[in-house]
Amino acid sequence: MSDTPRAGKPRIATCSLAGCFGCHMSLLDIDERIFELAELVEFDRSPIDDKKKFDGRVEIGLIEGGCCNEENVATLREFRRHCDVLVALGDCATMGGAPALRNDIPLAECLREAYLEGPTVHNPERRLPADPELPLLLDRVYPIQEVVPVDVFLPGCPPSAEAIWQALVALIEGRAPELPYELLKYD
Amino acid sequence: MSGTVTITVDGREIETREGRTILQACDEAGVWIPRLCAHPELSVYGSCRVCTCLVDGRAAAACVQPVRHGMVVESDSERVNELRRTIVELLFVEGNHFCMVCEKSGDCELQALAYRLGITHPRFAYMFPERPVDAGHPDLMLDHDRCVMCGRCVRAAAELDGKPELGFLGRGIHRRVGADGGAGLAGTALRGDDRVATICPTGALLRKRVGYRTPYGRRRFDHAPIGSAAAAGDGEER
Structure with missing residues (x-):
């Protein structure tokens, strides 16, 4: 680890890998407590403040989504390197979620159906996406704990705003989050 | 005595x-x-x-x-519940349990057990097996992805409905519930109003056209863990 700890408020970084940004929406759904959160923490690398790169140590990293391509894996590893506590935020991070519905179908078959043979496909040149800008797909979608060690799991599709709030407050105060029965949900 | x-x-x-x-x-x-x-x-x-x-x-x-x-x-006790937690986690990773899209969510006994045991994620790698869906019956559906091989449907069809038309096919990890010798539910005499239609603890054997009727917050396990009613003397959980 190259980062040295920084003075000031704890920092939070977030990202959405193979997710739908629903978990980020649920984070915003804490409503006016977002002001309280802004008092408690500093947002670091996150789509919320549009910061694109890490430039130091971050206390809490929230990962939405699993890994469906090589870029997801690189981003996830970068988060693991820079964050003290890594949180799997939502079902896609903890079990693959809807993107993982493709996991029992071979990748070539998925691409064939999506770009060549699906009933609504219009692709007269019969080309599969192959631009070098596009990250390569993995053979299947991986839950993040199958790629890097993960410290905290918040399941849910999405985890409720209350669950995210309680977990964040616990982490900021240096405690392990313990969700009450009604906040532990897989839907 | x-x-x-x-x-x-x-x-x-x-x-x-x-x-x-x-x-x-x-x-x-x-x-x-x-x-x-x-x-x-x-x-x-x-x-x-x-x-x-x-x-x-x-x-x-x-x-x-x-x-x-x-x-x-x-x-x-904690050590016994730890054994149960491991069993439930294994059930989750060996099937395809996509709770977020399942119409049984909130009313599912497998999910409710995981909630009660405080499982936030399984400690094992997911297997994502390939298991086809049998949707050929007009009123029933068999989604093998969600099946935990508990055999409740097999027993209910034979013992309660008098229609011994469900059984197990295959061995080991390939074992699955088979209807009509594997041909599918459509060829059986099972009906949507048979007891078997509502006996499944998960969303594997379902009645069609009744899903998602109970809103979030009013489903069986939304507020109290499975077993709460039985322990409070309100009779069987189901």
């Missing part, structure tokens, strides 16, 4: 009768033990092992273990 035996469950003495299983004795005494394949209307089966207890120090399934006078049962 002959036939009366006393067992101790988590330090509490329970008087019951010879021939009862530990699970039956505990149900009658209002002590709830987690279970999946066991069902009060069905014959004793013993496939899921979720009701595992320590019986005189050894792990045993409460649903098939007969009581014996003086037996000491440990059920609601």
Whole structure:
């Protein structure tokens, strides 16, 4: 680890890998407590403040989504390197979620159906996406704990705003989050 | 009195009768033990092992273990719940349990057990097996992705509906519920109003066109863990 700890408020970084940004929406759904959160923490690398790169140590990293391509894996590893506590935020991070519905179908078959043979496909040149800008797909979608060690799991599709709030407050105060029965949900 | 035996469950003495299983004795005494394949209307089966207890120090399934006078049962302890947690996690990773899109979510006993045991994620890698859906029947659907091989449907069809048309096919990890010898539900005499249609603890065997009717917040396990009603003396969980 190259980062040295920084003075000031704890920092939070977030990202959405193979997710739908629903978990980020649920984070915003804490409503006016977002002001309280802004008092408690500093947002670091996150789509919320549009910061694109890490430039130091971050206390809490929230990962939405699993890994469906090589870029997801690189981003996830970068988060693991820079964050003290890594949180799997939502079902896609903890079990693959809807993107993982493709996991029992071979990748070539998925691409064939999506770009060549699906009933609504219009692709007269019969080309599969192959631009070098596009990250390569993995053979299947991986839950993040199958790629890097993960410290905290918040399941849910999405985890409720209350669950995210309680977990964040616990982490900021240096405690392990313990969700009450009604906040532990897989839907 | 002959036939009366006393067992101790988590330090509490329970008087019951010879021939009862530990699970039956505990149900009658209002002590709830987690279970999946066991069902009060069905014959004793013993496939899921979720009701595992320590019986005189050894792990045993409460649903098939007969009581014996003086037996000491440990059920609601951290080390026993840890065994159950492992079993439930294994059930999750060996199937395809996409709770977020499942119409049984909130009413599912597998999910409810995981909630009760406080499972936030399984500690094992997901297998993502390929399991086709049998949607050919007009009123019923069999989604093998969500099946935990508890055999409740197999027993209910034979024992309650008098239609022994479901069975198990294959062995080991390839085992699956087969209808009509594997041809599918459509060729069976099973109907949407048979008992079998609502006996599945998960979303594997479902009635069609009744999903998502109960809103979030009013489903069976939204507010209180599975087993709460039975332990409070309100009768069977189901």
